[in-house]
Amino acid sequence: MPFTPIARAAVSEAVFAALTDEILSGRLAAEQALPSERELAEAFAVNRHAVREALKRLQQTGLVSISQGGRTRVLDWHQHAGLDALVALATSGAVPSTKVLDDLLEMRASVGADAARLCAIRAKPDQVAKVLAAAEAYPAQQSPVPELTAVDLVFWTAVVDGADNLGYRLGLNTLSAGIFAIGHEHLAGLLEEFADRDAHQTLARAIADRDPDTARHLAEQLLAHR
Amino acid sequence: MPFTPIARAAVSEAVFAALTDEILSGRLAAEQALPSERELAEAFAVNRHAVREALKRLQQTGLVSISQGGRTRVLDWHQHAGLDALVALATSGAVPSTKVLDDLLEMRASVGADAARLCAIRAKPDQVAKVLAAAEAYPAQQSPVPELTAVDLVFWTAVVDGADNLGYRLGLNTLSAGIFAIGHEHLAGLLEEFADRDAHQTLARAIADRDPDTARHLAEQLLAHR
């Protein structure tokens, strides 16, 4: 059944998105003071509590700095925003989504290669088995893009799990969220990689053989983005 | 003057920290339903809005799933939390902070090496100049740890800026926040690296010489953690 849940965006979510856009696009420059919560509430025609929830999230993302009594100020996201802001960045249009995607894939290549290396060194037997199984699950012939991305995510999740590095594990979550946010339509260039069943199985075998250098090298080749 | 600003934590911040701890430590298991907002408000002896602000942030971090009408449920942070959760993870005690630090440094090594490579390829002249200047700024003799970490951050910020990758840039923010959250007392093992003025200058020169392979290799050596 191809039905997807109907999106019912909360008010604070909408406010968060609007302000995020303003900041990432540069229309609200760094160091600039935001309108007061009361003014924002009136401008968006929502309650102040909704604005506050959005501002709290902006603060967590590293986009604004809040101080009681003083005004809320915009931060330079280059310096203060965390990796999670990349998801917002991908959809805000502040930076061309192709640029964001390229950067994302570049990071994925670097982290993925090292994760493959570590997986070959550290993975427990059952984790190796999962990697092999995930490689086996790649479809032989053409499949729809969403399905391919799902299979690919399962494979790399298995690899990263085997690498036993919390940073890589959580980074993978953020990265895949970012890639997902950009949307499937921009992922056409990755079809060859996703569909390369043989390469994934070769990589899985290198991991199973406990050959970290080969695993890293294969992963580098596989993830290299043109 | 060694005085630091007095921390005036907001109530919602405290609630957020408490719930984060409960979840990351596993005392609140995944899939488990949280108490209702009213119950939490009563338990913490705070207003419901404060609880809501905290829950919104937990949702953004990927630690809980909120649905109107239904109950708020705990998510498996391995699967859903973003890299930013690492900062909370470092301080929550859910995982030994030494493990978090090791993982963090491992990730830093991989990302840093690739950033150095890309910086050698892509950095603009003024960015190269900043890298050289940052390497020059390393203190010749022993210095206090906080100062060393600050100098080190400036150097790597320059390198990552030159690499022109938004993912690396924002990832560096998150990583350094995580390392900072763990605290300086655990960073003794890094003193040699931080103090290695020569190695940083050699690396900076490789970048200035546009020698990506050497830059990557040097960065790998420099960032290798024992």
Added chain:
DNA sequence: GTGGCACTACTGGTCCAACAAGTTGACAAG
């Protein structure tokens, strides 16, 4: 004139109370 103080007009932080909107489970009608 000038430094210092008090006051005022903001800001964000917290709380109470109410109602709207959605979910869930029980239960009766078909």
Added chain:
DNA sequence: CTTGTCAACTTGTTGGACCAGTAGTGCCAC
């Protein structure tokens, strides 16, 4: 067994009030 209804929850949103902290303004003593 299926379906619809209802009641008792839940989160979502709003309004208003007051507390707490900041920052600028202007007065006053020196």
